Amino acid sequence: ETGVTQSPTHLIKTRGQQVTLRCSSQSGHNTVSWYQQALGQGPQFIFQYYREEENGRGNFPPRFSGLQFPNYSSELNVNALELDDSALYLCASSFRQGVVGGEAFFGQGTRLTVV
Amino acid sequence: EDQVTQSPEALRLQEGESSSLNCSYTVSGLRGLFWYRQDPGKGPEFLFTLYSAGEEKEKERLKATLTKKESFLHITAPKPEDSATYLCAVQGYTGTASKLTFGTGTRLQVTL
Numbered sequence: 001e002t003g004v005t006q007s008p009t010h011l012i013k014t015r016g017q018q019v020t021l022r023c024s025s026q027s028g029h030n031t032v033s034w035y036q037q038a039l040g041q042g043p044q045f046i047f048q049y050y051r052e053e054e055n056g057r058g059n060f061p062p063r064f065s066g067l068q069f070p071n072y073s074s075e076l077n078v079n080a081l082e083l084d085d086s087a088l089y090l091c092a093s094s095f096r097q098g099v100v101g102g103e104a105f106f107g108q109g110t111r112l113t114v115v
Numbered sequence: 116e117d118q119v120t121q122s123p124e125a126l127r128l129q130e131g132e133s134s135s136l137n138c139s140y141t142v143s144g145l146r147g148l149f150w151y152r153q154d155p156g157k158g159p160e161f162l163f164t165l166y167s168a169g170e171e172k173e174k175e176r177l178k179a180t181l182t183k184k185e186s187f188l189h190i191t192a193p194k195p196e197d198s199a200t201y202l203c204a205v206q207g208y209t210g211t212a213s214k215l216t217f218g219t220g221t222r223l224q225v226t227l
């Protein structure tokens with residue numbers, strides 16, 4: 001077990017709706033990253049939070065946003081859902097010391113289906 | 116931009132038949148190269164981190180090696196329970212610390 005838990009495990013939403021996915025990081029980890037994994041592809045970096053501030057973003061539009069809380073939990077919010085947003089969403093926590101990022105430990109993921 | 120290419124896309128082995136998976140990468144300064152195992156519908160499970168060329172790490176039937184351009188994951192005498200997708204990822208010195216750039220993975224199937 002990685003100590004990283006995500007909820008819910010599965011979710012079905014309608015195009016145009018909004019969704020919030022949740023993650024509880026491993027205790028002591030100060031960095032959380034979110035990834036999107038389409039079927040048959042490797043995970044794609046969405047963004048990262050370090051000490052509750054967004055610290056970097058991949059090639060995803062602003063309708064993807066997030067939060068990190070002091071209790072090691074975090075959220076990924078997606079507005080105006082599109083069919084292409086259907087994917088496995090992964091949360092990864094790690095301990096970053098200065099500019100060096102450590103090993104990332106992943107949760108089990110949330111399978112989002114947009115219909 | 117960091118890039119990772121994995122080959123082959125899929126590999127079918129008989130139990131006990133050893134083989135190697137390849138991960139080629141380009142990165143602006145390598146902080147670390149990571150191997151993960153992923154079972155269907157699950158999150159990636161951390162296996163190894165390699166930091167510099169020449170480094171090797173082993174865990175049970177798996178051994179990871181690193182050169183300046185590629186990494187290999189050697190599987191010795193595999194068992195059916197080793198069937199999974201193996202993902203390679205790099206972390207570079209430019210851009211966001213802790214960001215991982217993944218390849219598309221190698222789907223390994225081990226049969227009796």
